[in-house]
Amino acid sequence: MLHLITNDLLARELDWCRGREALVVEQLGQDAVRALRQVDAVPADPLLGPRAHRRPVRPAHPLHLEAVLAAARAAARLGQRRAVEPRLARALQHPHSAYATVASGYDRLSSRIPCCSSTLCICANRLGPTRHPFPSYAAASVSSTAASGKLPGITTRVAPISSTSLAAPITDRTTSGTSTTDSTTPVIMRPTSAALRPPGLGLFCQKSSVSHDTDPYTIDPLLNNTKSNMLIAMATGVAPAPLPHVRVRDGGIGFTRSVDFAKILSVPATLRVGSSRGRVLVAKSSSTGSDTMELEPSSEGSPLLVPRQKYCESIYETRRRKTRTVMVGNVPLGSDHPIRIQTMTTSDTKDVAKTVEEVMRIADKGADFVRITVQGRKEADACFEIKNTLVQKNYNIPLVADIHFAPTVALRVAECFDKIRVNPGNFADRRAQFEQLEYTEDDYQKELEHIEKVFSPLVEKCKQYGRAMRIGTNHGSLSDRIMSYYGDSPRGMVESALEFARICRKLDFHNFVFSMKASNPVIMVQAYRLLVAEMYNLGWDYPLHLGVTEAGEGEDGRMKSAIGIGTLLMDGLGDTIRVSLTEPPEEEIDPCRRLANLGTHAADLQIGVAPFEEKHRRYFDFQRRSGQLPLQKEGEEVDYRGVLHRDGSVLMSVSLDQLKAPELLYRSLGAKLVVGMPFKDLATVDSILLRELPPVEDAQSRLALKRLVDISMGVLTPLSEQLTKPLPHAIALVNVDELSSGAHKLLPEGTRLAVTLRGDESYEQLDLLKGVDDITMLLHSVPYGEEKTGRVHAARRLFEYLETNGLNFPVIHHIKFPKSVNRDDLVIGAGANVGALLVDGLGDGVLLEAADQEFEFLRDTSFNLLQGCRMRNTKTEYVSCPSCGRTLFDLQEVSAQIREKTSHLPGVSIAIMGCIVNGPGEMADADFGYVGGAPGKIDLYVGKTVVQRGIAMEGATDALIQLIKDHGRWVDPPVEE
Template sequence: MDYFNYTRRTTSEVQIGDTPLGGSNPIRIQSMANVSTMDTDACVQQAVRMIDAGAEYIRFTAQGVREAENLGTIRSLLHNQGYFTPLVADIHFNPKAADVAATHVEKVRINPGNYVDSVKTFTHLEYTEEEYAQEIEKIRQRFVPFLNICKEHHTAIRIGVNHGSLSDRIMSRYGDTPEGMVASCMEFLRICKEENFQDVVISIKASNTVVMVRTVRLLVQAMNAEGMQYPLHLGVTEAGEGEDGRIKSAVGIGALLSDGIGDTIRVSLSEEPEAELPVARKLVDYITSREGHPPITGKLSSPYNPLAGYPRNSRIVGNIGGNHFPVVISDRRNGNFEFDYSAMPDYIYIGNEDPDNLPDTFQLIVDAHSWKERPNAFPFFIASEAKIMRNYPAPVKFIRLSYPHLTPEMIDILKQDPAVVVILSTHHRNGVGEQRAFIHKLWTAGCNAPVILHREYRERNPEWLQLKAGADFGALLLDGLGDGVMLYDEEISPELEDKYMFAILQAARLRISRTEYISCPGCGRTLYDLQTTIARIKEATSHLKGLKIGIMGCIVNGPGEMADADYGYVGAGRNRISLYKGKECVEKNIPEEEAVDRLIQLIKDNGEWR
């Protein structure tokens, strides 16, 4: 990849029915049904709604052979109605179902963590080298016949690794780590390569965006080392719903798309499947609009390693930089001083407003020509005023710059004044690349001035702003670049902008300001009303700051895939729920009508209720 200029990663082409993936094809979008695969009419109706909403692939769960067989019926009925969108079978724990599904649909997804290995027990097992090799051979013996069925029926496969659903064998050697996820995937890819099976797509997902992005980058590096160019399916698992689900997906998926990585995406929302498609299309269109942008000249700073997540170490200026949480700066130059106190910004930019008109409780950023020396007011400069900054006796000074302003003279000014904080703006079509180039140039020059990432948009639609800002800020924040964020959209209320900035920082795992919900989108395995339940749990717990609560439709997505949740609410059967503390199941088979109250009591019993 070119770290500063947008180009798509070169991949091999995979034939999936009449909709090929990878190669020179556009980035495809897809979704997954959340009704029972045995409810044929419901599946057909939902598939039609997804296709009409833009889906280029439709996935159904297939828990067993019956479900796998019924996919053939669903496919025939869709064809009879004139819908030829490829279908994908989603398989967990049942290789025989994968064999059957491969004869009926265009693609089959298998999970290496449970394709051959038994259900994980989270116990540490010791394997000798010989025993480990025997386990790999066991995979090969079961996997190769499946590949032969796929060859015979021209069926593609997806090797789909999920964080938290690694086998005990992989866990014993690598732990629940990005390296373990990559190792699990590569075991299956090597067999595909040896068997000359080319129609392979890979996904390697997590609900933690930091883990997701680092793991995909590690996988690309591992494939490059072994001469593999398989296309990638991107997604943030259990992203949730509403604005949180959109922002979290934009942060994770957008960061990788910005690097040119990704050939198909699914935005996993705990909503109706057809609601995912417009979100995915907007995100893809926004990132790919950078194609052919004016080139950016940049050079990576030598300490930086995108695979190691090495952050830039900035100096401390007030409460900005160093090991401080990234700050949120709210642009209130329009005179709106109404606030949502659940998303209260650290600083307020008031333009040329007289700071004496506002309370001392606010940290104010004031245009330099209107600045008054007082404890809570800090001057704001533009590039042409850089030379006069030294005349202002303020403990914190802000200067707005963009990449063309970063001359050797400007770097010297930033180095010499320890009170300066840069507000980094861009209007380049590839703003992520230009802001990266600015920060790396500072880094290489030995200038450790803190940098606030600043972006301006003109979006009337809040969803567009959530996706664009999530993707743009997320790509830089996940790289360890940026000591704060500042967002402005003249069409959106500043209270919403503040809320989105905090949500982006939380999605990037840099500043936890509220409860995080790790909720799956649901599928045919879900045996309770997922969307209603999420709403009830949110209503009861949204005031709890810093907790992570997993809400999973079934045992496939829990406890493993909510691996870092503090508490888990997991479907155990029809209208039956099990509760988890971390990875430990503490209450089993609770009636659904009692489960939310029992979850609240569990949190209280552990002293984490406020």
């Protein structure tokens, strides 16, 4: 998500800017750079300006920015604005952004660019902290000339902006070959809300009435700064290029596919589609297909219709997606077969004895497959020996060859291994160089032909030998071609895999699976879902291999994997999994199995809730639902605004015993201590739950609690406790029964409430929420022992209810684990059950309870969970590869060294990668990279640019620290009092 921000706003709203995915600044001067440093933003390039960390942001727009972002990124990389236009054309042709553009008249950007006809002005609105009532729009500004000349086949809507009127005639201009037809329709320019509009930004153009337009804002300030003759174009009615037979009956339907009938679930009031006024409209196309596609408004009231895509069997219960069976050696994969677990060796493949020993170790731990890197001819030769030796030792575990950049090696190893993994980003293409950013249709077609030529022999060989294949896309290693069209987006990942899959299918080869890995679980989840949605559309049924790449080590790595893999398993997706940890490969098997068990258990029991319709969750483009943080009410003596954190809250359960040692408790809560008094810090717990209150006469415990309340830490306690041993300013925890009986009314007026809900209550019970003032937060909680109720599904139902009813309460995910829960199960259970919601933007915090676990472990797990879901950064983010036969140094040891010295840099992301073959490509969005360049030598990277080569290992960690300092990202570690 990009945010366009004025320098003025940047100076004033640092807090708001902090953690945004990407900021486009008006002018990248000294002041801006200084301000951006304060918000941890990384300057990226001249057009886009600084680019903050790419974690998803809260108020994302409902439209499909992906393609527009791709165009923007491509432009930024190029530094050539003229190059944007063809990308925009493609962006508009792309089904996911067909209708997604409205012009932005933003004079500063325009004036920096000599000709607006060759400009893509990138912006996203919702620059205010509050959710905007209208749909937001990705913005693209093109002139009529550009539109007619460069976007052939697209009807554009063109309107001159007048500084005197909000309404102006617009022209629908359609270009076909050399002829252009125009037709004129009235259009209304609708301003954004004054309150939310930063100076100079936010002009909507929409074929609509002005019924919503009650804002006091006038359009003049914008127009005064805008060339009066600037032309605004809105692309409408775009038939995606690959589907020329589709006729769009009305400009309002911007999204049609190769379907006979499009069923629109509800026609937005603002949309006139032919003469239809009903709730259901059937749009006919000339396609001979017989599929039906459901369309729905992309958000409430939006004129943009998007397909109501199905990405899993059910959103209200876990039902495993049916796939075909793929045979990997003698092990069946997919369909109803168990979820297979696998890992990868780390030894040098040429060292046959060591590799064989490693494979045996892994097999003994219970893996179903083992993958081995095969980088060249010598390794391929070694593979024959490895296979033979294993067979002699009676180990028949299927072996998988991991191939990058080496089609001939793949061909050779297909003769002895059971499965070949190819990376579509580099199998036939070089690593993305950004040397060719202009792809004409011809160029694109030629590259596809080249891929087919290079890839087909491998497909034929796999057919001949009965081998399986994995088309394994990685977010960090996409080809130039894909990057130029789609950017490094989930859509790009899917398209990259589909190119290869189409070739397999053309050759009638179907023994393959897909993977869509990324180190960012949010991106990874989106990519898999998009892929499955696409497969449903296409009628394909290939199994999925799930994984989060470069997840790291220890609990961090397990948590990231649990979020990504667990989320998909809860959706019934995934047939084989690998947990990539920077640990010995056999250590991956245990978390893998725990995850597989979790997914199998959920699918076997079909955990879930009663069917409900989901209209608000956006599963293809992240959009965080931010609950309303507590506001300060008049007359309140304590400040409640800090009891929840805007980026995600951590709540902890505290016992009476802990209150007896206040200083220890403050430290455990992550507070700073100054002369024995607690202060909130970056990673301080936001609120605590006290299941039992200390007696009124226990002055010491009560004083400890008062000190916490004084630093804005919320203290939640059950209603019965608060009624019997009142604690000043505590937040009373009530359940639905207490709400319905009115028991909470016994509390003094104005007492704040936290309501515990399961999510599967009757709607009558949920309606109780509407009538109660003083609700500060909701705790979503389903008892852990309830096997049939899916907590993810129950929470989805609750969020759907809240959104439908306009209830904006913050929701905390509360899990109370049973006694003696295994530590790894806890991490995986929290990651899968809470992560599955947070990656969809559903939830404002977490409360994990487990009687037998250490307090610090639970606290750290909670913060890890929020960071893994790209919500709240409280420590350095590491991306480290799991290592393989290519690794040039001891990854675990070096990784531990680097972590020890740099773990206090929240907001900084460091990649530690074993080799330069894949390392730089796979480290995705890390700020700094430490990559094995040659034996004993390290290359250092800033972003994806190598800045120092061949540093001796001994001095490389210090050089990395110096690099971080040189880029102004270093702070000294905190000194304990």
